[in-house]
Amino acid sequence: MRFASLLCGLVLAAGTTVPVAASEAPAAQTTQIDHILLWGRSIDQINGVMSVKLGFQVLPGRDPNGVANHFVRMPDRSYVELLGITQANPKLDPGMDSDQAVLHGGPGSRSWGLRSSALDQIRAFLQEQGFKPTQMFSASPTDPDGAGPSKPPRWRLFAFTTQPLSTTLFIIDYPPEGLKPHPAIDDKVMREHPNGAKEVSAFWLLSANADSERKQFERMGFAGSVPVRMPQVAASGFCVPVGSKRIYVLQPDGAGTAADALHSGGPQVFGVSIGVEDLALAKRRVERGYETTLANYKGLMGDSFLAPTQNDLGVWMEFHAMAADRPCG
Template sequence: MRLIPFVSACLMAFGVAQSAMAAPAPTTRLDHVLLWGRNIDEVTSIMSVKLGFQVRPGRNPDGVANRYIRFGDTSFVELLGITRPDPKFDPGMAEDQKALKAGPGSRTFGFRTTSLDTIRGALQTLNYAVTPVFSGPEGKKVGWHLFAFDKAPLSSNTFFIQYEADYAPDQFDPGNRDDYRVTREHPNGARELSSIWIVSADADADRKQLEKMGYGHAVPVKLPALGAKGFCVPVGPTSLLALQPDGEGLAAQTMAKTGPRVMGISLGVSDLGRAQRWVERGYEHAVTTYHGLNGESLAAPTLDDLGLTIEFHAMKAGALACSGAKS
């Protein structure tokens, strides 16, 4: 999706919060992350060749190109990259680039809802400084509406987004159901976005903000494989992990690079063995599996390449968000 100036790097589709302690609406879920590469061709090559994703074309206005990795559950990863020496950044993009030190990584993710106006009104009641609602894409039939925050309430940037029912930005023919299906099938078997991980020095501060916004029921978690601890917060069928370093490991390494950010994402795959073989072939060394929050999992060694970690896990039919977390 091409976002309008001011909010393009603030895209996060959050769930509904009707009071300080209200539960999110069932239609709320995590939607996508914005992932910056060193340049658009490099990040595309890493995602496709090393990791086995199908990358879909996007646009290249004002010197910042985007591309998409879409999943069968309608979630996606949006890839971003600078394509000329003098790109035109909106304030959110400029903030991301400064924090990421012009390197790869993500500081922005989105929550999707079907009740955008309700959520915005509720957050205003809770004294959050929210932006007006913006719609896009520019120059085309309106496909989405969103708002962000003048000051991010979490340690990573966030926004709320609502889509029109027939919006399909990566398809020339939205009526082509076969095209819709095949664009969401990946050689590595990835089918769904199950969780987004944010990391900071104070996971409990993020938990408290999420609870105030209407996302309660946090479950304490300790993740030795990632060197992290914090909380798993259900967001519809997905989960948001609010983490902080716990000794040495990926969380501490991530924080050391650029501070608070999106540390990683978890993706459900139809065949974990296939994903493992693809990652091992792409990175030319063995990758061990471990028992994570979503069951048997593996972490691709992508921190240096992408600035975040991509975890693959075997899909579980009917699994509830945070059901694998231990309190």
């Protein structure tokens, strides 16, 4: 599922598709956060952090051109895609080049996706609002990880020729859950994690102007944002509701962690929130992995702790106790 490889074509493409009638607002209720593209210093380094230090199950992917991708998949279908360069002089597409021009071989994330079952309607709505979505792209009928040429493609997506936000957004859809090339039991097993993780519940997007990002989300149809502060990383901004999940659009709140990250890396996926079944178990795993003691705090998602992942992953990982839907506010 080489989304990083695709982003070059998505960002540069200017094709059109047959118009689809858009409603007055996009089907925001059908949309959820999907995944981020997270680079490591190498694929082995990032796999080790995610599995040994944090307690996730990491699934292998593919490595056709010297850039491997692996996955951390959650029971609710959200996930993190892990990327790492595996050989000298890898074949990098412009999207990868753009990431590496900022990361210089280091860890971090600049690209992320939303998932929607109303992909065509949302694309049409965004065009009406003056955004510039690319043409629709889909997996090859002979995709080795797909269900075969007679089945729907394994994914469909579009990005933007001009990005509406300071990070790279794409919107994706998948076939129904029943159309899988592997048994249901395998699908269940690959989403079970030793640390008890159940969902990626929020993305944290860091920029110099959180209010500008909030206004762009409203133009895209995601209304109802509320102000938030994250003192644990010296950031403030807004919580944007996306389905039952959240996107935090943040900016530095004075000197501190967020200001340092923005100064050194520019706009970025600054962190993710992970909902876990047993917070004490997850915390103990991370404490053993990092050989340190961590403190709990009452965060925006309730009882939480912050794993010290910024140096290893280029993003923060916040773990919080699972609960019912937590809309912004």
